[in-house]
Amino acid sequence: MTSVLVVDDSPLFVAGLSAALRNAGFDVIGEAQDAMSAVTMAREHQPDIVMLDVLMPGMSGLEVVAPIISATNGAKVVLLTSSESEEDLLAAIKAGAVGYVVKDTPFEGLVNAIGSVAEGGAVVSPRMGAKLFETVAQLLRHREVVSSRKPALTGRELEVLRHIADGMTSRQIGDKLFISENTVKNHVRNILDKLGLHSRNEAVLYALREELISLDR
Numbered sequence: 001m002t003s004v005l006v007v008d009d010s011p012l013f014v015a016g017l018s019a020a021l022r023n024a025g026f027d028v029i030g031e032a033q034d035a036m037s038a039v040t041m042a043r044e045h046q047p048d049i050v051m052l053d054v055l056m057p058g059m060s061g062l063e064v065v066a067p068i069i070s071a072t073n074g075a076k077v078v079l080l081t082s083s084e085s086e087e088d089l090l091a092a093i094k095a096g097a098v099g100y101v102v103k104d105t106p107f108e109g110l111v112n113a114i115g116s117v118a119e120g121g122a123v124v125s126p127r128m129g130a131k132l133f134e135t136v137a138q139l140l141r142h143r144e145v146v147s148s149r150k151p152a153l154t155g156r157e158l159e160v161l162r163h164i165a166d167g168m169t170s171r172q173i174g175d176k177l178f179i180s181e182n183t184v185k186n187h188v189r190n191i192l193d194k195l196g197l198h199s200r201n202e203a204v205l206y207a208l209r210e211e212l213i214s215l216d217r
Contacts, residue, residue: 002118003027005047007038008080009056013103017051020107026114035059043071049117051110053103054081054088062088065095076117080110089128099123152194153212160187162213165204 004026008014011033018028030041034056042050050068054061065077078099079092092100101113102125113123124132153161156177163173170184177184188200197203207213 001025001027002049002114003029003045003047004114005030005032005038005041005045005050005075007032007035007051007056007061008053009033010053017107017110020111021114024111024115026111026118035061035064039064039067039071042068042075046072047075049114050075050077051114052077052079052097054079054083054092062091062095065092065097069096078113078117078123084128086132089124089132100128101125102128153191157187157191157194158207158212160184161191161203161207164188164200165207165213 004021006014006018006021006028008017014031014033018031021028029045029047032038032041035052035058038050038052038061050072052061052065052068061079061081065079068075068077076099077095077097078101079097080101080103081088082103084102089100099113099117099122101110101123105113105125116123159177160173163176168176170188171181174181174184188203191203192198192200195203195206197206204213
């Protein structure tokens with residue numbers, strides 16, 4: 001029997017969800033009303049699944065997803081939330097949660113979500129699922145744009161970028177390449193414009209990350 005820990009600061013909600021889970025054949029092994037109690041009870045009872053409210057007094061549910069997973073034998077955490085923020089959704093995924101379900105979902109839907117997680121799946125409310133796909137699509141489009149920028153820099157611009165990475169000033173780079181300081185500054189401006197960046201440091205970090213330049217040469 002799959003064991004579940006229910007965590008929410010509303011006693012009425014906890015009672016209703018716990019009853020629905022028990023009627024569906026789940027073993028509700030504990031109920032908590034704050035984040036720290038959730039970690040303590042998770043460590044003590046070792047549930048298979050933790051239904052965890054995001055917005056609670058004191059610590060947020062998002063802050064204890066990782067501690068709960070660490071305190072258990074890899075308990076699966078499903079976040080209950082009234083937030084439809086993409087940032088919260090991505091934070092939940094990054095923390096290790098396998099579910100993100102809005103709290104206005106009927107108890108039957110929450111029970112079905114637990115069933116999916118118990119079978120090894122992941123669950124996201126339909127509205128949040130649409131936002132997740134849009135966020136992923138934006139990230140992929142951004143990556144395509146970034147990838148398309150790689151060959152945009154000229155050989156001279158890459159040379160200037162390498163010298164910037166060495167910590168050289170525009171004047172020093174000009175002396176090194178036998179060009180004027182203003183020409184170097186024009187190259188720097190072009191580099192930033194092409195990469196969509198705002199500073200020399202950002203340009204160096206980008207170039208290192210994308211392996212356009214290397215400090216070990």
